[in-house]
Amino acid sequence: MTHLNNQNSPFIHFHQRINFQFDGKKYHGYKGDTIASALLRHGIKLIGRSFKYHRPRGIYTCGIEEPNALVQIISEHSEPNVRATIKKIYEGMEVESQNRWPSIEFDIGSVNSILSPLFSAGFYYKTFMGPHKSFWKKIYEPVIRKAAGLGKPPKEFKAISSHLHHNVDIVIVGGGLNGLLAASSLIDTQYDILLIEGDNQLGGILNNSSKINEINGQRPQEWAKETIESIKKSKNIKILNNTLVTTYNYINHLIAVEDKYVGAKPAEDKVNSTLHKIRTEHVILSNGHIERFLSFQNNDLPGIMLGASFEKFICRYGVIPSKEPVIFSNNSNSNSLIQTLLELHIKPKAYIDSRSGEQIEGELFELIRKNDIPLYTNSQVKAAYGNKKLEKIVVQDSSGGINEITTDFLCVSGGINPDVHLFTQSKGLLEWDDKDLTYKPSKSFQNTITLGSASGQFNFEEIENELNQKLKIFNVNKIIIKIKSNTASRYQIQKLWEVPAHKTSMWSKSFIDLQNDVTTKDIRQAISEGFDRIEHLKRFTTNSMGTDQGKISSINALGIVSDLLDKKVNEVGTTIYRPPYAPLSFAAIAGRNSYEFYDPERKSPIHQWHIKNGAVFEDVGQWKRPWYFPLSKSETMYDAVQRESKTVRESAGILDGSTLGKIEIKGKDALQFMNLIYTNSFTKMNAGSARYALMLGEDGMVKDDGIICKISDEHFIATTTTGGAANVLACMEEYAQTEWPNLNVYMNSITEQFATFNISGPKTRDIMSKVFPEIDFSNQAFPFMTFQFHEFQNTQLRIMRASFTGEMGYEIYVPSNSALKIWEQIQEAGKEFGLTPYGTETMHLLRAEKGYIIIGQDTDGSITPIDLGLNWMIGKTKTDFLGKRSLTRSDTVRPDRKQLVGILPLNKEDSLEEGQHILLNESLQTPVPMLGHITSSYHSPIMGHTFGLAVIKDGRSLIGTKAFASTSNQKTIPVEIVKPIFYDEKNERLVS
Amino acid sequence: MREVIRSNEVEIKTFTALQVIIRGSGDSKFNNLLNKKLNLLPPSDNLRIVSDDNHILAKLSYDQWNLIFLNKDENLKVQNFCHEINKNSEMLATNISDAQVFFQISGENTYSMMNKLTHFDFREKNFKTMTAAQTLMARIDCNLYKLNTHILVSCNRSFSDYFEDRLIDAVNF
Amino acid sequence: MLLIECPYCGPRDQSEFSNGGEAHVKRPDGSQEISDREWGEYVFIRSNPKGLFYERWVHSHGCRKWFNCVRDTSTDEILKIYKLDDPKPPLKDFENKIQTPSGEPDVGSGNFTVKK
Structure with missing residues (x-):
């Protein structure tokens, strides 16, 4: 319908046709058109159905404040709730109206309109109760869920979005008349500046209306063109268009979203949108005003x-x-x-x-x-x-x-409002202007400057004064701007919020919020029910809670409320405007931190070997650790773990323990420091020996464990758990800096410097002697819990005799760059002895057979060393260490504390499982007295049945007692409470 | 040195280097000892870098210096260096030559590319040449060394695959 | 997203720091006799004022050094950052900011939008 075209508009390219579809019908527009403007060319008025009442709706505005014209863009990822007034068309675009079935012309949902007298304010809170509890879950929720929302979410969404951080001195939000003036006055000054504009054209009011006739003697379009050119040429100003500032955080931190595919179909392999995160010294808000209805x-x-x-x-x-x-x-x-x-x-x-x-x-x-x-x-x-x-x-x-x-x-x-969303997000305060009947920015909290209509300054003739006054702090040259406008020199408005109804009926509706279908009657009803505080009123009626946050209507609501309550608008206040200013997709927020980049991945120095040898991995924090090594694709995890465990006990096995933390501690006062951090006493420890140690929190609970190697009184190396590595180092630094700064001690992490190989099993000595023929591994030369340094193939190794499996073994610390080479040599040497690599699952099984705890599995932050039966690890003569005083709190010495015990099933076929509760009585009649639960449980290939470790109230005194474990399907298994050790109680194999 | 990517006005190479973390008080005894061993006087201003043909020495906090050796085959030299320094009760030298991976980034779009992965302010007025810093990049702890012709970024080796992939992604997207 | 000025590294994004809770809490020396209550107060009890708060931060993803800070918890404004061995700035230095036990700062709490 070309008679509706205004060929004078310089922003539409009338010679470039673009074809698109709306609700299945073909239409065309031109390059530069939005969906809304293109549809208007064809006289299309009906664009959707409203949320609650399914009333026919059309295009109400021409901008981001649009409440009605939300459409769905059909493509690889169906994008809902797109503002037709913002989205520019591209060739082949498929658009669908929302919230209607089967069609926009004939929508079943409009029956809601007939039922509307029932849908009063507070409807959601008052209905959907009863007649029975189950009605919510079975009927109401599924129906409401289906009807909820406006558009349809995509089934799959793989848009590419990226982030970009900026550090600048000034951000100018809004590239309209005032934004351009501010920017041009700051060209080539010392400030780094970002000029951000939501449209793809700069100019704002100059493009949107005929209000301005002349600027400094030039036609507005000419002036704008020249000004924009000189800003582009400047060295210090960067323009971001198609970018919407959504959030103004504290301190002067802005989030803005840039649409990179305006007027074109998004490419699958390129970035769709960029999320800009901007830290700045000053913010100039020249983001204009919004008209209200x-x-x-x-x-x-x-x-x-x-x-x-x-x-x-x-x-x-x-x-x-x-x-x-x-x-x-x-x-x-x-x-x-x-x-x-x-x-x-x-x-x-x-x-x-x-x-x-x-x-x-x-x-x-x-x-x-x-x-x-x-x-x-x-x-x-x-x-x-x-x-x-x-x-x-x-x-x-x-x-x-x-x-x-x-x-x-x-x-x-109905008048104009300064767009104060960002200003209030910055925690600035507003003030009601009784002459202009709107809220204007009043007191700012951060380095915020507002200009033009955004500051409530509606007078074109005052622009020069305002700019010169507010930009004085930047030491700019005097700005001279003479504007001739054809509009009234002074904005004039008479109060009018609502026109009283023509004919009142149950169905007559005068809307105060178009998106959420809130009527002025709802406001009156809410106040009559006592919701006269504006924040309550908002939530009770859902006024201004839509995706448009009531941009064209929320001030009207305040006006109506103030009249009804006979209060000044200032006293009524406003609700808090919350970020984002306009809907922001999760894809934009996630940026590239999704899919394969979702979390940083950490790999051990010999990760490639694990992959090549078929390891199945598990995530331990950010680390990828081999979980088990199946011999073939058909070997199940259960079989692999049973095989690996058996092999370790019968021949030998080797585990990659590189992920465990290692910390080097050195200084004149290192010994004193170590004694303060860990429960053990290291004073009488010989140089060259190693000791298993516990670290407690100040509440006395076990926080981490590790092995401490003493090189000398002034030099130690500590290991930690994988997950606790960073925390232990942070804890050490905290105490060294804040609590004991007088102690001369330093600590550095060496977790990444060394790979750790844990090799154990009866054949270990043979294998080690084959790989390292020059080292004497006999019991006399290399006793249990000692360590030695050795040169080997131009690398310095540290070998410690210790094991977590209960078989005799060693931990070998190899500088990471040499790790693979030495690991492969050990593999080669171990072949004839049946050496098997094993993963974390086997490691867990073997240590459980010895009753060794795993932090976070058998402990949960509420277990003390005494609960674990590890009193011997507490240095008795030490006057102080982390958590010492807590071990004698009334709560930590009470008799019914949960203590570590072992659990055995009385019938071999019964399966113990982690999490099963231990009961003294078989009865499951509630309330069931719970003694504790199984923390670790595995099937032991040596014993031929499952076993478990558990923490039970007063457990140690219950050793020998028969009890029951309750299973997940409401049955019980008869068990016996035993000592927490199932293998080689005398540790003969360990120290052989 | 291995080339990681060269595209969109960014060039990234990766390498490993011998490196030592030195802890100490930074007093004159400390400075003299290091000067004697390296022929290089440690910087006294925090975050400053001094360098010569063989070393880069950066002060990363009031009691931590990172020493990077620019020549490859000095393994023994580094081990001896640590051994000698550690003879002093008041100092700790930890060899971390195997622990980190370095990335050398240069080109016109270096900082705009890096700002896709980090909030850090690279502007000269806030991060001068021959300055070091520790910060987060792609949510990983990194050391930055801004040198005359390029910037070095180092991270722990366990993260290096993920980090390299993120750098390539940032150049391309 | 606060901007925090580490006394050693300069102003950095909040994401580089971890909050360390209340500052100037003395750890009772473990060698002294001390009641359960007194020890429990050190381990479990911390102040939580609305208004001026002396707290600690650590530059976890930077130099890993601890430092102290005076922050107005009602507006999140950081009023002073000082090193561990600097003297604790007295309350009177911030006279115009004291708000507790109740009351609302003039501006900056984010709890209301209209100037009172």
Whole structure:
């Protein structure tokens, strides 16, 4: 419908056709069109159905504040709730309307409209209760879930989004008139500047309306072009367009989302959107204003649109939504709309103003009179009527008479609000302006400057003063800007929030929130029910809780509430505007930290060998550790673990223990420090010996364990658990810096410097002697729990005689770069002795047979060393160590504490499992007295049945008692409580 | 040195180097000892780097210095160095030559690429040439050394595969 | 996302730091006799004021050094950062900021939007 095109708009390329589909039908638009502007070219009015009542809805605005025109873009990943007024079309785009079935014309959901008198405010809180508890889970929730939301979520979503961090001195939010002025005054100064604009064109009000005639003697488009060119040429200013600032955090930290595919189909292998994270010294908010609507009966019909948006469609998007619009306003902002229409030789069908003739500006009056535009002053639109689109309006004129005007389009303007979302996110405070009837930024909390209409300064003639005053802190040269505008020099508005209903009925609806279908009746009802605090009112009615946060309507709600409560608007306040300013996708938030990059992955120095030899991995924190080594694809985990365990006990096995933490501690006071950190006493320990040690929290609970090697009184090496490595080092640093700074001691992490091989089993000595023929591994030369340094093939190794499996063995510390070479030599040498690599599962099994604890498995932060039966590890003569005093708290010495014991099933076929509760009595009648639970449990190939470790109240005194373990399917297994050791109690194999 | 990627005005190479963490008080005794051993006077200002043809020495905090050896086959020299330093009760020298992987990044888009992975402020006025820092990059602890012609980034070896993949991804996306 | 000035590394993003809870809490020397209650207060009890708070931070992903800080918990404003061996700045240095036990700061709590 080319008669609706405004060929004068420089932003639409009328020679470049773009074909797209809407609800299955083919349409075309032009390069630069949004979905909304392209549909308007074809006279399409119906764009969706409302959330609750499924009322027919049309395009209400021309920007991000759009409440109605949310559509679904169908592509590889179906994107819901896209604003048709923002999204630019590309060739082949498929668009669908939302929230309607089976079609937008005929929507079953509109039955909600008929039932609407039942859906009053607080509906969600009051209904869906009973008749029985189960109704919620079985009926209400599934139905509501299906009906909830507007669009449909995608089944799969793999958009590429990336992050970009910025560190700058000034961010200018909004590249309109004031943004461009601020930026141009800062060209080539010492400041690093980011100028951020949401549209793909800079210019703001210069592009969206005809308000400005001349800037410094130039036409606005010319001035803008020149200014933008010089900003682009500058050395210190970077422009980000198609970028929307969504969040203003503390301290001067902004989040902005950049759409990288405007007017083109997103490429699958390129970045769709970039999330900018910006740290800055100053923020200049020149992000403009938003027009608000008016509430009257059926103010939501398709064919009703905000006046400034109508003008923006004409100027910015080159489309005239209607050739005969009626304009309804209470303020002077609509003047330029009339100018714009008249320039295109379009006469508005009528101009309805709630103000009196004297309040309307002289120039506008002249224009209306000269062009014979029907004028209604002191008048209000009381209702709009039509079947799925506007057909006529009912106007009450100055004498109280009722007039009907047939029209297909109504432009509404209720006033303008500075866009204060970001300002309040920055924790700045607002103040109500009684003359301009809006909230304006008042007191800022951070380094925030507001300019232009964003600061509530609606007067073009004041721009020069404001800029020079507010930008003084940047020492800019005096800015000279002379603006000639055709609009009223001073913004003028008369209070009007809601027009009283024309004909009240159960179904008459005057909307205060279009997206959530909240009516002015709901507000009145909520107040009558006692919800007169604005935060309560918001949640009870869901007013301004939609994705648009009530941008065109929330101030109106405050006005209505203040009238109802007879309170000043300042006293009513506003609700908190929360980030993000507009919906932000999770893909943008995740950026590249998703899929294979979701979490950093840590690999041991011999990771490649594990892969080559078929290891199945498990995640231990960020590490990939071999879990077990199946001999073939068909060997199950159970079989592999049984085989590996048996082999270790009968021949030998080797484990990659590189992930365990290793810390080097040295200093004059190292011994004193170590004695303070661990429970053990290291004073009488010989140099060259190793000791198993525990670290407690100050609450006395076991936090970590490891083996301490003493090189000398001034030099130690400690190991930690894999998961505890960072924490133990951090804890040591904390105490060394904050508690005992007088101690001369340093600690460095050497976890990554060395790979650790744990080799154990009866054949170990043979294997080690074969690999390291020059080392004497006899019991006399190399006793249990000692360590030695050796040169080997130009590498320095440390070998410690210790084992976690209960078989005699060694831990070999190899510098990581030489690890693979030496590991392979050990593998080769071990072949004839049946050496097997084994993983973490086997390691867990073997140590459990010896009753060795695993931190975090058998302990949970509530277990003391005494609970574990490890009193012998506490240095008796030590006066102080971490957690010592806690071991004698009344809670840690009470008799019924949970203690570590072993559990054996009385019947070999019964399966013990981790988590099973131990009961003294077979009865499962509630309340069942619970003694404790099984913390570790495995099937022992040596014993031929399962066994477990458990923590049970007063466990040690219960050793020898028969008891029961309760299974997950409500049965019990007879068990015996035994000592927590199942293999080689005398440790003969260990020290052989 | 292995080339990781050269594209979009960024060049990344990777290598390993002999490296020692030195802990001590930074007093004159400390400085003299290091000067004697290395022919290089340690920086006294925090985060400063001094270098010569053979070494890069950076002060990373009031009691920690990182020493990077630029020549490869000095294993024995490094071991002896640590051994000698550790004779002093008041100092600790830990050989971490096997623990880290280095990335050398240069090219016009170096910092815009790195700012995809980290919040760090690389602007010259806040991060001068011949300065070092410790920070997070791609959520991994890293050391940064800003030298005259390029920047060095080191991380623990267990992260190096993931880190390298992230760098390549940042150059491409 | 606070910007915290590490006394050794300079201003850095909050993500590089870990909070260490209340500062200037003296650990009772383990060699003295001390009641369960007194020890329990050291281990488990910490102040939680609205307003000025003396707390500790550690630069976990940087130099790993600890330092102290005075922060107004009602607005998150960091008023002073000082090293471990610097003297504790007295409350009177921040006279205009004291808010506890109740009351709302004029601006910056984020709990209301309209100037009172």
